[in-house]
Amino acid sequence: MNGVRRVYNNISELSEAAARQWLALSASSISDRGVFRVALAGGNTPRKLYERLAQPDYSEQLDWSNTQIYFGDERCVPQDRVESNYHTAEESLLSKITIPPENVHPMYDPFFSAEENAARYDELVSEFEVFDLILLGMGSDGHTASLFPGTEILDETKKYVAAQYVDQLLSSRISFTFRAINAARNVFILVSGDGKAEVISNISRSGEDSFSYPVQSVDPQGSLVWYLDKSASSKIL
Numbered sequence: 001m002n003g004v005r006r007v008y009n010n011i012s013e014l015s016e017a018a019a020r021q022w023l024a025l026s027a028s029s030i031s032d033r034g035v036f037r038v039a040l041a042g043g044n045t046p047r048k049l050y051e052r053l054a055q056p057d058y059s060e061q062l063d064w065s066n067t068q069i070y071f072g073d074e075r076c077v078p079q080d081r082v083e084s085n086y087h088t089a090e091e092s093l094l095s096k097i098t099i100p101p102e103n104v105h106p107m108y109d110p111f112f113s114a115e116e117n118a119a120r121y122d123e124l125v126s127e128f129e130v131f132d133l134i135l136l137g138m139g140s141d142g143h144t145a146s147l148f149p150g151t152e153i154l155d156e157t158k159k160y161v162a163a164q165y166v167d168q169l170l171s172s173r174i175s176f177t178f179r180a181i182n183a184a185r186n187v188f189i190l191v192s193g194d195g196k197a198e199v200i201s202n203i204s205r206s207g208e209d210s211f212s213y214p215v216q217s218v219d220p221q222g223s224l225v226w227y228l229d230k231s232a233s234s235k236i237l
């Protein structure tokens with residue numbers, strides 16, 4: 001398992017720890033480079049982290065005017081649909097903070113195809129290439145972002161963002177590639193729930209060279225921290 005593993009009693013304590021580290025990283029990034037570029041994860045696990053960041057004791061400390069918010073992957077659905085990762089972020093964080101609208105970069109516009117959206121976002125990311133922080137989750141099949149087992153995007157080395165039809169979902173996704181993820185200064189992988197315990201156990205046991213899950217290819221040039229709760233770690237404790 002690449003990186004550092006931190007285990008918390010529950011999703012609330014996991015989210016509190018991740019929020020504290022977000023605060024520290026945003027302050028140091030803005031102090032060093034004048035900007036904090038962060039890519040949000042999709043799914044449900046990060047929701048509590050977003051809600052925590054929206055609370056005044058965090059949101060009033062964070063410099064949103066110098067924070068640029070991106071998305072690590074997106075479903076090809078309009079922003080008002082509950083499946084949209086933008087919708088989750090809007091509901092739990094973006095609608096509750098004072099961030100300039102131009103600092104938030106949605107990944108999917110229904111006016112364009114999945115491929116056109118991916119090309120536009122790839123161009124956007126190629127302007128700076130390195131994120132200060134990328135948040136990721138992990139599915140019970142070991143996928144991360146929308147990098148699913150058996151898909152071609154896993155082997156993409158030139159683009160930062162690509163579109164991929166996912167047979168398992170019978171739908172297309174737009175996702176960071178490992179080129180974007182592994183260029184990051186910091187990556188958090190947030191994993192909660194006993195449904196993920198089997199994969200976490202297999203990853204923890206496997207040797208460095210056995211890559212059977214996409215998430216095992218997350219190996220950033222900067223730091224990688226796994227934020228796990230006790231349920232997700234139940235087979236390794």
Ligand code: 6PG
Binds near residue numbers: 046085144145146
């Ligand atoms: C997505 C996510 C995906 C997610 C995992 C875990 O768009 O679905 O990017 O990679 O992080 O599927 O999802 P949960 O947090 O809901 O378990």
